[in-house]
Amino acid sequence: MPTRINPCSYLPRRLQIVASLTAFVLFCILFLGTSSSDTTVDPYLNQVPFAKQIQSGAHQVVDNLPSLPKDLPYMNTPQWLNPFRGPAHTPPPEQANSSSGEARWYSDFKWRNPFSSSVTLDEERAVLPPLKERPPVYTYFDATGRRKDDKSKKAEQDLLQIWRRAWWAQGFKPVVLGRPEAMNNPQYRAVQTLELEPELDMEMMRWLAWGNMGTGILCNWLAVPMAAHDDPLLTFLRRGEYPALVRYEGLDNGLFVGGKEEIDKALKAAVNNPAVKRVKSMVEAVPSGTFEVDPAHDGVAFYSTATITAKYISIKEKLEDPETIGDGMAMLPPLINSHLHMTWQNTFTSGIAVLKPLPEHTTALIEPAIDIARNLSQCSETPIPASCPPNRPRCKPCVSSQMLISLPPVFRNTSTLFTIGTVPHSYTLTSLIHSRDELNLKFIRRETSRDAWILAATKELLGTGLSSFARLVNMKEAVASDYGSSRSLWLTAERPPSVSSEKDLEELDWTFGFQLPRSPMPNGHSETPVPGPERRPPPPKQEFGDGPVPSEADLAKEKTLLEKARLFVSKGGRTGDKAFVRTRDVVEAWNLADTEAWKFVRAWNARRRVERRRWEEEEEEFSKGLFHKWIDAIT
Numbered sequence: 001m002p003t004r005i006n007p008c009s010y011l012p013r014r015l016q017i018v019a020s021l022t023a024f025v026l027f028c029i030l031f032l033g034t035s036s037s038d039t040t041v042d043p044y045l046n047q048v049p050f051a052k053q054i055q056s057g058a059h060q061v062v063d064n065l066p067s068l069p070k071d072l073p074y075m076n077t078p079q080w081l082n083p084f085r086g087p088a089h090t091p092p093p094e095q096a097n098s099s100s101g102e103a104r105w106y107s108d109f110k111w112r113n114p115f116s117s118s119v120t121l122d123e124e125r126a127v128l129p130p131l132k133e134r135p136p137v138y139t140y141f142d143a144t145g146r147r148k149d150d151k152s153k154k155a156e157q158d159l160l161q162i163w164r165r166a167w168w169a170q171g172f173k174p175v176v177l178g179r180p181e182a183m184n185n186p187q188y189r190a191v192q193t194l195e196l197e198p199e200l201d202m203e204m205m206r207w208l209a210w211g212n213m214g215t216g217i218l219c220n221w222l223a224v225p226m227a228a229h230d231d232p233l234l235t236f237l238r239r240g241e242y243p244a245l246v247r248y249e250g251l252d253n254g255l256f257v258g259g260k261e262e263i264d265k266a267l268k269a270a271v272n273n274p275a276v277k278r279v280k281s282m283v284e285a286v287p288s289g290t291f292e293v294d295p296a297h298d299g300v301a302f303y304s305t306a307t308i309t310a311k312y313i314s315i316k317e318k319l320e321d322p323e324t325i326g327d328g329m330a331m332l333p334p335l336i337n338s339h340l341h342m343t344w345q346n347t348f349t350s351g352i353a354v355l356k357p358l359p360e361h362t363t364a365l366i367e368p369a370i371d372i373a374r375n376l377s378q379c380s381e382t383p384i385p386a387s388c389p390p391n392r393p394r395c396k397p398c399v400s401s402q403m404l405i406s407l408p409p410v411f412r413n414t415s416t417l418f419t420i421g422t423v424p425h426s427y428t429l430t431s432l433i434h435s436r437d438e439l440n441l442k443f444i445r446r447e448t449s450r451d452a453w454i455l456a457a458t459k460e461l462l463g464t465g466l467s468s469f470a471r472l473v474n475m476k477e478a479v480a481s482d483y484g485s486s487r488s489l490w491l492t493a494e495r496p497p498s499v500s501s502e503k504d505l506e507e508l509d510w511t512f513g514f515q516l517p518r519s520p521m522p523n524g525h526s527e528t529p530v531p532g533p534e535r536r537p538p539p540p541k542q543e544f545g546d547g548p549v550p551s552e553a554d555l556a557k558e559k560t561l562l563e564k565a566r567l568f569v570s571k572g573g574r575t576g577d578k579a580f581v582r583t584r585d586v587v588e589a590w591n592l593a594d595t596e597a598w599k600f601v602r603a604w605n606a607r608r609r610v611e612r613r614r615w616e617e618e619e620e621e622f623s624k625g626l627f628h629k630w631i632d633a634i635t
């Protein structure tokens, strides 16, 4: 019997050929397939027989081949590993405003690709989903002829801010219009020559300003979206297509949608109506049939005078007395803000999950997330504690039900659970897991396991069999899909929102659509005494999640390590110091999936900040002109 040296010879002859070929191709990919740009490979990495590329290449191939799901339609290999890469591939062009600090991104439909670099050909540039178009929602604000006491003026400005923030957070572009827009409408003169009742005159001005802007949503600035992100009315409005002129039963003139032509037509019809001088609203001024009426909806709350009179008696009483109008107005902003907050709390009946994978080492890491969770579960200050918003009379007031905070070690995809995740840079995580403040290549390669964070975080969702790379798709979905992004907030461990930065806190407010409670105790000067439950809730009982309770010394050590790692991760990039960058590159190459997740979240948050700041800049000029000019002119 011949000796069998070749292990493949146990196989039938055809398979032998296939197996040998496979082995050969694998060998080629691993050892010959590095890209030409590697002539500048870091000498430090070359000291070891496994250069950075081959090292992670082997990781990639070994990890992926057995478990790659058959239907994974994505190209799953980083560029340098792809032997078929043609010279025609060039990095996609930079998009406008696509960087902030170290974070850079590229918005594209291919964002579900596990590795951004296979699209951008750039390790630092993350692929994010295309930015959603924000349909404009217009409101009309005219300060002339309004009450002029300081309290009322301040309250009106606060209300406009609440209105803008709430619509922005729901995916719209709120726009405040004024007299100049109305005057710009060609039909303005025709309206001016009619001598209208003051109510209709005001209403016509709103419509003229709206018509001047064209297709969109016309909204009173006391009407705010008060519902979950996937509410049917809000979903319809977000689509940005309004085939008919629609008004909403029960909202009076709080909300209209329509296309430019229909708006113009309705205005013309009103102007030509011989009875126009006797009516008080647009709805009466136009022929019946002009509007479609939506009878059933509850996504928008309108704090109209009628509603306030019927539901919020203590405010109504103040508004009726000329002496206390200012006080009454000043009660509205906290009332509406608390209703927005409470509606959010009512949406997430399963509470808030502060994600804590690897709980033995990450207590310090998730502290900023716990802080946010506690503030979110707290009750907002309000002049009428047990009240409900006008559109949800059967709400659960915050004072009567405390929101639950849990610390699961795994991500759970529950529709009624809000998740706050903290993604650490691999350097930070490695340093915490091994209680070391200095990492070197040898240690990383010999002593550390790869992609510990994503493997732990998705263990329940995806089981244990899947490679870390295949998990990235779900991770990115959880962060950035429509479904995921409205149910989660993701932070990077190295740059959590700083509680001492007004800008960071404001950013959170605009993300959630209401101002988060920021003071543990209610304001002592508040007129209505605020009951006990409004105090800040204690930290979650199971503060340490599934992990052991760390001793004070351990916790202190964790904090020190975290501080050092934060400095390291940010400093490495800023100084360009070779030693820093080298170590960071090695850790990143060893943990490709964790690094991808971290860069994705960093870019996701940076883009959100940039989007809003850019819009604020655009708006600033406008609002400066609008408010200051007018308010100065009339005072």
Ligand SMILES: *[C@@H]1O[C@H](CO)[C@@H](O)[C@H](O)[C@H]1NC(C)=O
Pocket: 096, 097, 614
């Ligand atoms: C964003 O892009 C616009 C136009 O491309 C440019 O005018 C503006 O300065 C950019 N803003 C920032 C903050 O980079």
Ligand SMILES: *[C@@H]1O[C@H](CO)[C@@H](O)[C@H](O)[C@H]1NC(C)=O
Pocket: 413, 461, 474, 475, 477, 478, 483, 484
């Ligand atoms: C979570 O569940 C929703 C709906 O069941 C699904 O569409 C989504 O893809 C899931 N997300 C993740 C990250 O698995």
Ligand SMILES: *[C@@H]1O[C@H](CO)[C@@H](O)[C@H](O)[C@H]1NC(C)=O
Pocket: 371, 372, 375, 497, 499, 500, 505, 508, 516, 517, 518, 519, 520, 521, 536
């Ligand atoms: C949470 O509330 C505390 C006081 O209760 C405040 O110091 C902190 O800045 C708040 N944090 C956030 C993120 O709002």
